[in-house]
Amino acid sequence: MRATIRRYFLWSFIVTFCGLVLSFLLGWEAGGPGGAVSFLIIAAALAVLEISLSFDNAIVNANKLNTMRPEWRRRFLTWGILIAVFGMRIVFPLAVVAVAANIGPWAALKLAATEPQEYARIIDGAHLSIAAFGGTFLMMVALTYFIDEHKEVDWIGVLECRLRSCASVRGLEIALVLLLVALFATGMAPRDAATFLFSAILGLLCFLGVELLGNLLDARETARDTARAGGLGAFLYLEMLDASFSFDGVIGAFALTKNLFLIAIGLGIGAMYVRSMTIMLVERKTLAEFRYLEHGAFYSILILSVIMFAQTYMHVPELFTGLAGAGMIGLSFWSSIRHNRRLERQEALRTAAEGRAG
Numbered sequence: 183m184r185a186t187i188r189r190y191f192l193w194s195f196i197v198t199f200c201g202l203v204l205s206f207l208l209g210w211e212a213g214g215p216g217g218a219v220s221f222l223i224i225a226a227a228l229a230v231l232e233i234s235l236s237f238d239n240a241i242v243n244a245n246k247l248n249t250m251r252p253e254w255r256r257r258f259l260t261w262g263i264l265i266a267v268f269g270m271r272i273v274f275p276l277a278v279v280a281v282a283a284n285i286g287p288w289a290a291l292k293l294a295a296t297e298p299q300e301y302a303r304i305i306d307g308a309h310l311s312i313a314a315f316g317g318t319f320l321m322m323v324a325l326t327y328f329i330d331e332h333k334e335v336d337w338i339g340v341l342e343c344r345l346r347s348c349a350s351v352r353g354l355e356i357a358l359v360l361l362l363v364a365l366f367a368t369g370m371a372p373r374d375a376a377t378f379l380f381s382a383i384l385g386l387l388c389f390l391g392v393e394l395l396g397n398l399l400d401a402r403e404t405a406r407d408t409a410r411a412g413g414l415g416a417f418l419y420l421e422m423l424d425a426s427f428s429f430d431g432v433i434g435a436f437a438l439t440k441n442l443f444l445i446a447i448g449l450g451i452g453a454m455y456v457r458s459m460t461i462m463l464v465e466r467k468t469l470a471e472f473r474y475l476e477h478g479a480f481y482s483i484l485i486l487s488v489i490m491f492a493q494t495y496m497h498v499p500e501l502f503t504g505l506a507g508a509g510m511i512g513l514s515f516w517s518s519i520r521h522n523r524r525l526e527r528q529e530a531l532r533t534a535a536e537g538r539a540g
Contacts, residue, residue, distance in 0.1 A: 190459075190461055190462040191455070191458045193454065193458070194451075194454040194455045194458045195255060195403055195449055197450070197454045198229070198451050198454070201225060201229075201447045201448070201450060201451045202222060202225060202451075204443075204445055205221045205222055205224070205225035205405050205447050206218045206221060206481070207219025207224050208441070208443060208444060208447075211236045212264055212441075217306065218538070221444055222390060223442075224438050224439050224444060224448065225444055225447050225448040225451070226443065227448070227503075227505070227507070228435055228439075228444070228447075228448020228449055228451075228452065229448050229449070229451035229452040229455070230439055230452070230508050231435070231438075231448075231452065231505075231507055231508075232448065232449045232451070232452020232453060232455075232456070232481070232510065233452045233455045233459075234399070237481040239348055241507055243258075243275050243460045247259075247460065247464045248397045250286060254448040259457060259460070260459060262421060263453060263454070263457045267419060270455070272442075272446045272450075273287070276306060280283060280443060284308075285304065290442075291442075292441050294442045294443065299376050309493070309494075310337070310374060310378055311377055311378075311380075311381040312381075312490075313490045313491065313494050314363070314377070314379075314380075314381035314382075314385065314490075314491075314494070315381040315382065315385040315388075316490050317382070317383065317385070317486075317487045317488070317490035317491040317513045318363060318381075318382040318383075318385030318389070318487075319386075319388055319389050319487075319488065320354070320387040320483050320484070320486050320487035321359050321362070321487035321488075322359055322385075322386060322389040323389065323433065323480070323483050323487075324480050324481070324483040324484035325345075325355035325358060325359065325484075326339075326355055326393075327480045328342055328345040328346070328347050328480065329346065329348055329349050329354055329355050330346060330349055331349035331350065333345060333346050335473060335477075336475070336477075337473075337474040337477035337478070337517060338477075342470055344478075351415065356386065359386065360386070361492075362491065363378070363379065364379075366378065366491050366494060366495075367379050367382075370494070374493065374494075378494065379536060382389075396438055409455070409483075435449060436450065438503055471518075472514075472515055472518035472519070472522075473517075473518045473521050473522070474514040474515075474517045475514050475515055475518055475523070476514075477514050478510045478511040478513060478514025478515065479510075479511060479514075480506030481510040481514070482506070482508070482510045482511055483507075483508065484507050485503075486503065489503050489506070
């Protein structure tokens with residue numbers, strides 16, 4: 183077992199060590215020993231968030247990679263990870279910051295590298311827009327998962343069964359999110375309320391656009407045939423899927439920190455583990471063994487979305503935000519282990535009963 187872990191996760195462990203050292207040094211430069219510890223915890227939380235949110239991404243990638251030719255499989259696992267890390271985890275957060283702060287990408291990068299205090303001031307000024315956009319997008323991601331009539335597995339049955347039973351009401355998740363957005367906006371000054379509402383609507387439109395793209399990819403027979411061809415088309419198809427999966431993690435990172443480099447480090451670490459999990463799933467031809475882990479990830483998304491809305495009125499410690507999400511994932515992992523053990527006991531009892539009957 184240890185040899186298997188070393189084989190598949192060696193490079194992930196190396197990247198983790200280097201990334202945590204860099205985050206520690208960044209924190210020390212920003213705030214001394216206390217800042218170093220804080221940055222270290224946030225980087226670890228971002229990595230855990232990225233891993234948990236992209237767990238299903240690894241499964242989808244593994245299924246598609248099984249149909250790809252070996253050379254294109256290797257290219258996806260090398261070039262693809264570079265595109266994923268430097269594209270969605272670095273360039274995209276920079277673009278979000280630049281748009282939110284109304285400055286150019288180069289100016290945002292220069293501020294982040296040379297004038298972190300000024301960079302932080304600009305980000306704080308754009309905090310309302312980021313919170314509204316990110317909170318709306320994340321809440322739609324979570325509610326769409328739970329309000330789904332095709333969802334078969336429930337973790338917290340009392341809540342999830344009721345949400346699933348409401349799936350026949352079209353647009354329910356959109357109505358719930360818009361209702362919450364309107365409630366938060368009523369307590370704001372008119373100018374802030376206009377900014378909050380506009381950013382929330384953009385977040386909603388962005389989510390619907392990502393959903394539309396995913397549905398088109400799933401529905402088009404030509405796209406599915408291209409993916410089965412196992413060449414460049416499959417490579418591009420998987421890159422688009424990865425972008426869709428990673429978008430919620432990038433937006434969720436802003437609930438933990440506004441530091442661009444810390445976001446890149448944490449999400450980059452997580453992306454390496456997703457790559458390692460994908461390789462393991464492909465080579466060992468196995469799927470997820472932990473039944474409720476995905477549920478915990480989506481509950482953590484829901485918690486993050488509420489926290490981002492709440493941050494428009496008060497400061498929520500970043501450590502609390504990270505631990506709340508990680509706690510839900512940990513609970514779902516523990517519940518999955520208990521479920522597996524229960525199945526093992528039932529199978530043992532069944533085997534014993536059959537032995538006595540024979």
